[in-house]
Amino acid sequence: MKIAVIGANGKSGQLLVKEALSRGHDVTAIVRNPSSNTDSKAKVLVKDLFQLTYDDLKPFDVIIDAFGTWAPESLPLHQTSLKHLTDILSGKPNRLLVVGGAGSLYVNPEHTVRLVDSPDFPDEFKPLANNMAKALDQLRNCNDVQWTYLSPAIEFIADGPRTGHYIVGGEEILVNSQGKSQISYADYAIAMIDEAEKAKHIKQRFTVATE
Numbered sequence: 001m002k003i004a005v006i007g008a009n010g011k012s013g014q015l016l017v018k019e020a021l022s023r024g025h026d027v028t029a030i031v032r033n034p035s036s037n038t039d040s041k042a043k044v045l046v047k048d049l050f051q052l053t054y055d056d057l058k059p060f061d062v063i064i065d066a067f068g069t070w071a072p073e074s075l076p077l078h079q080t081s082l083k084h085l086t087d088i089l090s091g092k093p094n095r096l097l098v099v100g101g102a103g104s105l106y107v108n109p110e111h112t113v114r115l116v117d118s119p120d121f122p123d124e125f126k127p128l129a130n131n132m133a134k135a136l137d138q139l140r141n142c143n144d145v146q147w148t149y150l151s152p153a154i155e156f157i158a159d160g161p162r163t164g165h166y167i168v169g170g171e172e173i174l175v176n177s178q179g180k181s182q183i184s185y186a187d188y189a190i191a192m193i194d195e196a197e198k199a200k201h202i203k204q205r206f207t208v209a210t211e
Helices: 011-022 077-089 123-140 185-198
Strands: 002-006 026-031 043-046 062-065 095-099 146-151 155-157 167-169 182-184 204-209
Touching: 002 011, 011 026, 011 095, 011 185, 062 077, 062 185, 077 095, 077 123, 095 185, 123 146, 146 185, 155 185, 182 185, 182 204, 185 204
Parallel strands: 002 026, 002 062, 026 043, 062 095, 095 146, 146 204, 155 182
Antiparallel strands: 167 204
């Protein structure tokens, strides 16, 4: 399978590239600037996300969007970057897998309250979570794009262990048998590449947590 990872030099992007390569896939890292963080076994396309065209993405079975930004002034890019990708993939067979956020997950079975709207959600993370939630809302309307959005558990642990075990949920916060909602970047990468291979959540959002 040919897989492209946009934002491949970021923390999650690096692990997604590594996981896909470990399974024998043909992986291309799409990066804005060359970096020593890029796995030497991956092919590299140096190009800004907003300059990508369909001709750039056409060769890939799966495109994984691991774009991320955290500076307050750049948070709306979560929406505009995803819109750019869905625009160029509109009506195309290529699949788009998105590294999402947990803030848009629901905390109740009625799906009326999101995590970002709950009383204990930290104020400093609300702008990021709200921008990512708006991007997901826009994505849900892209009926002619083969998209999948993967939200991590509440605690998304950059340097956590690769256990190889995870549980799968849908639109609601997912907790394990110990009552914890957490997953490492490495286990999240496993879940994402599993989805790339198995295509179980086309035009759906799902979530994963470490058991």
